[in-house]
Amino acid sequence: MTIRYPNGRIYSENKKRNNSTPPKISLSHTNRGMSLEEKINDSNEYYLTHEIAVIHKKPTPIQIVKVDYPKRSGAVIREGYFVKSSQTDFNGVYKGYYIDFEAKQTNNNTSIPLSNFHEHQIEHMRVCIEQRGICFVIVEFTSSDEVFLLPSDILLEYWDNAMRYDQRKSIPKQVFEKEGFKIEEGFLPRLDYIKVVDKLINKISFI
Amino acid sequence: MTIRYPNGRIYSENKKRNNSTPPKISLSHTNRGMSLEEKINDSNEYYLTHEIAVIHKKPTPIQIVKVDYPKRSGAVIREGYFVKSSQTDFNGVYKGYYIDFEAKQTNNNTSIPLSNFHEHQIEHMRVCIEQRGICFVIVEFTSSDEVFLLPSDILLEYWDNAMRYDQRKSIPKQVFEKEGFKIEEGFLPRLDYIKVVDKLINKISFI
Numbered sequence: 001m002t003i004r005y006p007n008g009r010i011y012s013e014n015k016k017r018n019n020s021t022p023p024k025i026s027l028s029h030t031n032r033g034m035s036l037e038e039k040i041n042d043s044n045e046y047y048l049t050h051e052i053a054v055i056h057k058k059p060t061p062i063q064i065v066k067v068d069y070p071k072r073s074g075a076v077i078r079e080g081y082f083v084k085s086s087q088t089d090f091n092g093v094y095k096g097y098y099i100d101f102e103a104k105q106t107n108n109n110t111s112i113p114l115s116n117f118h119e120h121q122i123e124h125m126r127v128c129i130e131q132r133g134i135c136f137v138i139v140e141f142t143s144s145d146e147v148f149l150l151p152s153d154i155l156l157e158y159w160d161n162a163m164r165y166d167q168r169k170s171i172p173k174q175v176f177e178k179e180g181f182k183i184e185e186g187f188l189p190r191l192d193y194i195k196v197v198d199k200l201i202n203k204i205s206f207i
Numbered sequence: 208m209t210i211r212y213p214n215g216r217i218y219s220e221n222k223k224r225n226n227s228t229p230p231k232i233s234l235s236h237t238n239r240g241m242s243l244e245e246k247i248n249d250s251n252e253y254y255l256t257h258e259i260a261v262i263h264k265k266p267t268p269i270q271i272v273k274v275d276y277p278k279r280s281g282a283v284i285r286e287g288y289f290v291k292s293s294q295t296d297f298n299g300v301y302k303g304y305y306i307d308f309e310a311k312q313t314n315n316n317t318s319i320p321l322s323n324f325h326e327h328q329i330e331h332m333r334v335c336i337e338q339r340g341i342c343f344v345i346v347e348f349t350s351s352d353e354v355f356l357l358p359s360d361i362l363l364e365y366w367d368n369a370m371r372y373d374q375r376k377s378i379p380k381q382v383f384e385k386e387g388f389k390i391e392e393g394f395l396p397r398l399d400y401i402k403v404v405d406k407l408i409n410k411i412s413f414i
Contacts (some may be wrong), residue, residue, distance in 0.1 A: 054334045056294060059268040062284065077269065080284035087263060091298065093307070096339030098300035127261045132303030 034190070036105045036140045036147070040090065043189035053194055055092030055099055061085055086120035088135075094194060097201060098133040100125070101152075109143040111170040114162055122159050125152040134201060138183065138193060141173060149196045150180040241397070243312045243347045243354070247297065250396035254301075260401055262299030262306055268292055293327035295342075301401060304408060305340040307332070308359075316350040318377040321369055329366050332359040341408060345390065345400060348380060356403045357387035 034042075037057070047053040066079035088102040102121055106112045117137075125135045135152035154175065161167040176182075181196040241249075244264070254260040273286035295309040309328055313319045324344075332342045342359035361382065368374040383389075388403040 048334065051334065051337060054331070054338050054340070059266040059292075061266040062269050062271075062287070064269075064287075075289055077284060077287035077289075080269070080271075080287055082282055082284075085266075093305035093335055093338040093340040096305065098303065098305040100300070124261070127255065127258065128300055130258060131261050131300040133261070133300040 036103050036138065036191075037089070039185075039190040040103055040138065040193070043191045043193065044090075044092075046189035047194060053092060053094035053099070055090055055094065057090050058085070058087065084118065084120075087124045088121055094134075094197060095201075097197075098128070098131070099197065100128045100133050100135045101138060101149075103138045103140075105140045105142055107142055108170075109141055109173070111172045112139055112141075113170045114159060115169070117155070117159070122156065126156060129153060129156075134197060134204070136197075136200065138191075139176065139180075141176075145185075147183040147185065147191060148176040148180040149183055149193055149200070150176055151200060154179050243310050243345065243398075244296070246392075246397045247310055247345065247400070250398045250400065251297070251299075253396035254401060260299060260301035260306070262297055262301065264297050265292070265294065291325065291327075294331045295328055301341075301404060302408075304404075305335070305338070306404065307335045307340050307342045308345060310345045310347075312347045312349055314349055315377075316348055316380070318379045319346055319348075320377045321366060322376070324362070324366070329363065333363060336360060336363075341404060341411070343404075343407065345398075346383065346387075348383075352392075354390040354392065354398060355383040355387040356390055356400055356407070357383055358407060361386050 041057055044053075044055045044057070047055060061083040062077075063081045063083045064077055064079075065081070066077070068076045068078050070076060088100055090103065091098070091100045093099065102117070102125075104112065104116045106116065128135045129152060137150050137152065137155055138147060139150060140147045150171070155171065158168070158171045158175075162169050181199055183191055183193050183196050186192055248264060251260075251262045251264070254262060268290040269284075270288045270290050271284055271286075272288070273284070275283045275285050277283060295307055297310065298305070298307045300306065309324070309332075311319065311323045313323065335342045336359060344357050344359065344362055345354060346357060347354045357378070362378065365375070365378050365382075369376050388406055390398055390400050390403050393399055
């Protein structure tokens with residue numbers, strides 16, 4: 001399918017993805033050159049075409065300051081700034097459940113620093129959980145090439161303890177191993193996290 | 208709460224909203240200068256602060272072509288283009304339900320032309336319904352100052368009949384009156400559509 005810009009140029013999905021990837025997420029060399037975000041996007045595409053789930057990455061919010069309207073072509077943004085999102089990266093629907101999550105990579109091999117998350121994202125997760133959404137984080141420990149899903153309530157617990165009681169400022173990898181769910185990497189889909197979301201839903205339903 | 212850009216300038220929510228409003232949605236003079244999108248954004252803010260629902264407008268997707276990195280300040284987008292979204296405008300979570308909708312205004316006082324919707328949005332609604340999401344459109348008939356919520360399955364029915372059997376290319380206002388739900392305008396929230404979503408959920412639960 002070909003999408004064209006108002007100026008008639010062809011829109012390239014790959015080009016867009018490369019440009020819109022937040023610069024902070026570097027490509028991991030241990031993962032055949034694919035970033036965690038790319039693996040999730042690939043998996044989401046697989047879920048969509050196989051009618052398994054409808055989950056998308058939200059566009060990066062941009063503050064537009066100046067727009068030109070050249071003759072015989074569409075609007076061109078001439079001055080814009082990246083705005084820190086107040087929400088999480090991904091959301092969507094799976095079997096009637098609202099799915100909402102954030103994806104992070106860390107080079108640290110024993111824990112992930114809480115500084116990887118922003119207060120707004122944390123508060124967003126908190127209100128989504130209150131509305132009975134299925135909220136979690138997907139964290140890749142790049143040094144060991146392991147990917148985990150951790151329910152957001154555990155992240156919130158660590159966050160609150162750090163903020164209120166000045167406790168540790170990171171979540172140990174052991175917590176991911178014990179209270180999270182390991183996501184196995186495959187080919188199609190690359191990162192079958194929905195299989196793990198099923199486990200999470202079952203766990204929540206039992207409470 | 209003050210958000211700052213990487214270059215230290217203060218981020219203004221109002222400024223952003225005005226700039227990011229798609230140019231096609233014009234301000235309606237019959238509605239005290241507030242566009243349908245602004246009324247919905249205001250209502251979403253009310254729902255968020257009152258812990259009623261977590262629903263947000265998705266950022267406008269932008270294709271970034273050129274970025275400058277001036278010394279002593281953050282990245283500046285120097286060439287970017289508006290990309291037509293392949294999804295709907297709003298989504299979120301309410302009482303465990305995945306909510307997904309599109310908002311449209313029309314000056315036409317007897318029907319809304321199907322040309323207001325794009326094939327990608329229609330397909331997005333179709334797959335969301337299959338995943339048991341609550342999908343609808345909010346349509347404002349600006350000439351009579353009336354706002355309706357119409358479940359997406361009715362829109363899909365009209366869309367499919369138009370595409371496959373060359374039937375009428377618009378949805379009559381009577382359909383909104385008969386099969387949709389009227390949304391009353393108020394002060395806080397401006398457009399209490401969640402009240403109407405409750406009716407829709409009840410209707411779906413009975414099937």
